[in-house]
Amino acid sequence: MNLTKIVPLVMAGGSGTRLWPLSRDTLPKQFLPLLDDGRSTFQATLQRLADPRFGAPVVITNNDFRFIAAEQMLAIGIKGEIVLEPEGRDSAAAVAVGTVLAMQRGVDAICVALAADHIIQNTDAFHADCAIAAELAASGLIMTLGITPTHPATSYGYLARGELLDAPRASRLLRFVEKPDLDRAKRYLEEGYLWNSGNFLFAAATMREELSRHAPETLAAATAAVAGAARDLDFLRLDPSAFSRAPKISIDYAVMERTEAGGVVEATFDWSDIGTWDSVYEIKPKDxxxxxxxxxxxxxxxxxxxxxxxxxxxxxxxxxxxxxxxxxxxxxxxxxxxxxxxxxxxxxxxxxxxPQASEHLKVYRPWGWYQRIDIGQRFQVKRINVKPGGLLSLQKHFHRAEHWVVVSGTAEVTVDDETRFVHENESAYLPVGCVHRLRNPGKIDLELIEVQVGSYTGEDDIVRLEDVYARK
Structure with missing residues (x-):
């Protein structure tokens, strides 16, 4: 079999609230630098797939994360398709979308569906296990990579193995069960069950058939959402009306608990879903x-x-x-x-x-980021960082004036019909209602302090007149 046909489907749309306060809705755990080398698990997942066995990845993520996903891919030199879900409909819809897109690459495409927030320590072992599972997937099975349990966990699904298959450590999937209570988890360990890692390998044609049989509404919604998708800069934006018709259900419930085409390979790599702080503790070096x-x-x-x-x-x-x-x-x-x-x-x-439950003080934008320093009645202070070449939208505010003080770098500031350069330790004043824009024309980050003064300083007091990032 030609393993270059493996199409990676990377699921990167979750919120990961169990790692609060670091992971929040506005910047979830898969994009955080949780690894000791400063990478995010999203970046580590993509780099694990940078191998001749795999094709260009299909990243399926939330609209709000599109720019940070693109920026993190650019930072590690990975190119792929970024698909934007209009809303979260759980993993069955994401897998269905990925399946439809993989079929466009070839009717015999083999897919690997991966969560973007897992840690896998041994890349060579991961590749070897994927090769075994891909061979079996080509024969019409939906293969799961199962993990040998280390304790009776109640936060993972479990896999019961049936008859052996003609491949190393491979079996038919006898039973797929969701997260058990402690007593059942202990019994599963005694009976030789494996943990469900949430990593699947399958022929796109097989998954389409199983979705058609067990989750036809999900497949229909995904097919229509891809057919009606539109290009938005470098992103593929799914049709929102069609996608909203997909039931909110996981691929585990929709297919894996019902299919008779399931198989499992007992994985040889170290794995963690770092879903909780105690699991993060387990994988870190200790004093x-x-x-x-x-x-x-x-x-x-x-x-x-x-x-x-x-x-x-x-x-x-x-x-x-x-x-x-x-x-x-x-x-x-x-x-x-x-x-x-x-x-x-x-x-x-x-x-x-x-608001701290969902929002970070530091907010990422396609041009850089800003962080609130202080807020009070009729004022707000922000620290703003604009990356080289970054360009904010042409905009105006109805309820506030702004003062920009450049801390480092050079700012190109447009206020109504005037454009000028503002250098370090210089400032610009933007009166209420003026049409203005900020650009970093330099080769280093532009950092400035913004002081807002007015009757209302909320983020929704922005009228975008022109925007290179298609947010208008």
């Missing part, structure tokens, strides 16, 4: 007191802790088996045992209307 210390952290007489600060000095005294994660605007303190319940905490905060 003599079994602590993981990241950032500006001091621990004394404390053991077995995950302690991380992205901004503040964090000190811990006399604590064991806890998680402390501090950002500029929020701090999480949890026992290690309760770390899996952070999602419930986040939902509680969302219900209470806490």
């Amino acid at each position: 003599a007191d079994r602590n993981v210390l990241e950032g500006d952290v001091v621990a004394l007489d404390s053991h077995g802790n995950y302690l991380r600060s992205d901004d503040l000095l964090v000190t811990v005294l006399g604590l064991d088996d806890v998680v402390v994660v501090a950002t500029r605007d929020a701090v999480l303190v949890s026992s290690m045992a309760a770390a899996g319940n952070v999602k419930t905490l986040v939902q509680h905060m969302k219900t209470a209307g806490r």
Whole structure:
């Protein structure tokens, strides 16, 4: 079999709220630099696929993440198709879209569907396991890469193996079960079940057939959404009306629990879905007191802790088996045992209307980023960073004036009919209602402080008149 036919379908649209406060709706865990070398798991996943066995990836993500996904791909030199979901409809719809797109590359296309937020330590072993599974997928099976359990986890699905197949460590999939309670998890370990890694290999034609049989509404919606898709810059934007008709269901429920074409290869690579802070703790190097210390952290007489600060000095005294994660605007303190319940905490905060549950102070835009420094009655202060060549939209505000002070770099500032350069330690004033624009014409980042003054400083007081990023 020609393994260059493997089409990677990378699912990168989730929110990952169990890793709050680092992971939030506006910047979820797959795009965070969680790895020790500063890469995101999204980047690590793509680089794992940078091998002759695989074709160009199809990245399926949320509209709000399109620019950061593109920027992270550019940073590591990976080219591929970025497909934008109009709304989250869970993994069955994403897999169906990927299947339809893979069929356009060839009727005999083999796909590997991967989550963008997993960590796999041994790339060579991953490639070898994919090669085994791909051979079986070509024969009409939907193959799962199963993980040998290390403990009776209640946060993973489990796979029961049936008759052996003519390939190393490969079996028919006898039973696919969702997350069990602790007693059933212990029994599954005794009976030789594997964890479901969420990584699947299949012939696109096989998946289309199984979707047609078990989830016809999902397949119909995905087919129509691709047929009605439109190009938006470098992105493929799915038809929103068609895509909204897809039921909100996972590929596990829609197909894998119902199919008779399932198979499993017991994986030989180290795997973690880093879904919770205790799972992040498990994969990190530890000091003599079994602590993981990241950032500006001091621990004394404390053991077995995950302690991380992205901004503040964090000190811990006399604590064991806890998680402390501090950002500029929020701090999480949890026992290690309760770390899996952070999602419930986040939902509680969302219900209470806490913006920190979903939004970061630092907000990424296609031209760079901004971060709120202070806010009060009739004012707001922001730090703005514009990458070289970055160009903000031509816009105006009805309720606020703005003052820009350049800290480093050079700004090209347009105010109504006048355009001028503003250099370090110089400023520009933008009165209420003026038409204005900011560009970085230089080769280094432009950094400035923005002071907004007016009756309303919300982000929705922006009228975009022209935008190179198609946001108008």
